[in-house]
Amino acid sequence: MAGLDITLIGQSGIRWLVHAGMSRTGREPGITLTDGGVKALMDAPIETDWIEDTEGAIFSGDRFLPRDLMLGFAMADELVGAGVTPGTTEDQFRREFSSRPDPWNPGFQHTQVEVDSELSTFTPRRLSVQLRDAPDMEMKQDPYSKRVFQIAYELRAAQPLWESKKDVSVFTKSGSGSGSGFVTVSNPADTACRHTWILTPGVWTLPDPSWLGAPGHRAPAGEFASRTVMVEVKASYGGLRITRERRKLHASTLTGQNALSAMGGKWIRFDIPPHTPPTQLPISVTGAPSSGARAEIHMPRLWTRPVGMEL
Missing domain, CATH: 2.40.30.200 (Elongation Factor Tu (Ef-tu); domain 3)
Structure with a gap:
C-alpha cells in the first residue's frame, strides 16, 4: 500500500x-x-x-x-x-x-x-x-x-530541511608514500550538498570544482572546473575535518581544535549542486605514514519535502 x-x-x-x-x-x-x-x-x-x-x-x-x-x-x-x-x-x-x-x-x-x-x-x-x-x-x-x-x-x-541517510565515499592508500585515485560524489536531493572531508595525516590534494549543467546532468565545468586545494594534515592533528557546513569551523582537528592553518589560506568553496549524478573526482596524497592514508567525503542529503523531489 x-x-x-x-x-x-x-x-x-x-x-x-x-x-x-x-x-x-x-x-x-x-x-x-x-x-x-x-x-x-x-x-x-x-x-x-x-x-x-x-x-x-x-x-x-x-x-x-x-x-x-x-x-x-x-x-x-x-x-x-x-x-x-x-x-x-x-x-x-x-x-x-x-x-x-x-x-x-x-x-x-x-x-x-x-x-x-x-x-x-x-x-x-x-x-x-x-x-x-x-x-x-x-x-x-x-x-x-x-x-x-x-x-x-x-x-x-x-x-x-528533511534529512535522509548521508552518503560517504572513501579513498584509501596502503603503506607510506604517495598515492592517487578517485572519490565518487553525488547529490540526488533538491538542495545543495554542503559536504565534509575527514582526512588522516599526509599532504592531500582535494578536488573542489565548480559545476554546470541541467539537473541530472551536472558536471565539473566553468572557470574552476579543475580547481584543487592542497591540505597538510600533521600527525599531531590526529586527523582533520574540513566542512562546508555553516556555523561550523571550516577546518578542525578531530578533537575540535582550530586547524585553519592547514588550509594554507585556501578554502573548499563549492557545494555539490542539487540533482548531481554520481561523478568521480580525482584525489591524491603524498607523505603518507607507514600506516597508510584515508580520505572520506561525507555528503548529507537534505530535502525540502519528506517525500519525492529526487533525481
Missing part, C-alpha cells in the same frame, strides 16, 4: 508510530494524528529577496526559514492495554518534547519526526523539532474521565 508512515522518535528514544499509511505489523501505541491536525509538514518555508526598480524587480536571492509546524494527536488509554492509569500515555508522550536542550545530558537529542514511504528511494527522512509553544489540550470535557485526549503541539524545526 502506497502512503506515508509517520513516526515520532522521542527524546527518550521511544518510537511512536502516529500514522500508518503503509501496511505494517505491530501494535499501535494508542496515539494517532488527527484529521486536519497537521500543518506545514511538506515544503520547507522560504523567503525571497528582490531589488525593485522602475521596471519591476530583479530576483536577488532566497533563504530557508525556520519551519513552524503543528501536529494534532488523539490519544486513547484503553487502546494501550487494560489497567492503564488515565493520562499515563498522554503524560509519557508529553515528556518526549521540550523547548530547549537538556544541559545535563551530553547525549541529548530533540524529538524527531520520521517519514517513511514507498514513494521515495531515499527514505526515511527526519526532521528535528522542539516545542515552540505549550501544547494545547482540548478541555471541552474532562479527558481523564473520558480517557480520550485531543492535544495539538506547536513545534519548530530550526533546520527546516
Whole structure:
C-alpha cells in the first residue's frame, strides 16, 4: 500500500508510530494524528529577496526559514492495554518534547519526526523539532474521565530541511608514500550538498570544482572546473575535518581544535549542486605514514519535502 508512515522518535528514544499509511505489523501505541491536525509538514518555508526598480524587480536571492509546524494527536488509554492509569500515555508522550536542550545530558537529542514511504528511494527522512509553544489540550470535557485526549503541539524545526541517510565515499592508500585515485560524489536531493572531508595525516590534494549543467546532468565545468586545494594534515592533528557546513569551523582537528592553518589560506568553496549524478573526482596524497592514508567525503542529503523531489 502506497502512503506515508509517520513516526515520532522521542527524546527518550521511544518510537511512536502516529500514522500508518503503509501496511505494517505491530501494535499501535494508542496515539494517532488527527484529521486536519497537521500543518506545514511538506515544503520547507522560504523567503525571497528582490531589488525593485522602475521596471519591476530583479530576483536577488532566497533563504530557508525556520519551519513552524503543528501536529494534532488523539490519544486513547484503553487502546494501550487494560489497567492503564488515565493520562499515563498522554503524560509519557508529553515528556518526549521540550523547548530547549537538556544541559545535563551530553547525549541529548530533540524529538524527531520520521517519514517513511514507498514513494521515495531515499527514505526515511527526519526532521528535528522542539516545542515552540505549550501544547494545547482540548478541555471541552474532562479527558481523564473520558480517557480520550485531543492535544495539538506547536513545534519548530530550526533546520527546516528533511534529512535522509548521508552518503560517504572513501579513498584509501596502503603503506607510506604517495598515492592517487578517485572519490565518487553525488547529490540526488533538491538542495545543495554542503559536504565534509575527514582526512588522516599526509599532504592531500582535494578536488573542489565548480559545476554546470541541467539537473541530472551536472558536471565539473566553468572557470574552476579543475580547481584543487592542497591540505597538510600533521600527525599531531590526529586527523582533520574540513566542512562546508555553516556555523561550523571550516577546518578542525578531530578533537575540535582550530586547524585553519592547514588550509594554507585556501578554502573548499563549492557545494555539490542539487540533482548531481554520481561523478568521480580525482584525489591524491603524498607523505603518507607507514600506516597508510584515508580520505572520506561525507555528503548529507537534505530535502525540502519528506517525500519525492529526487533525481
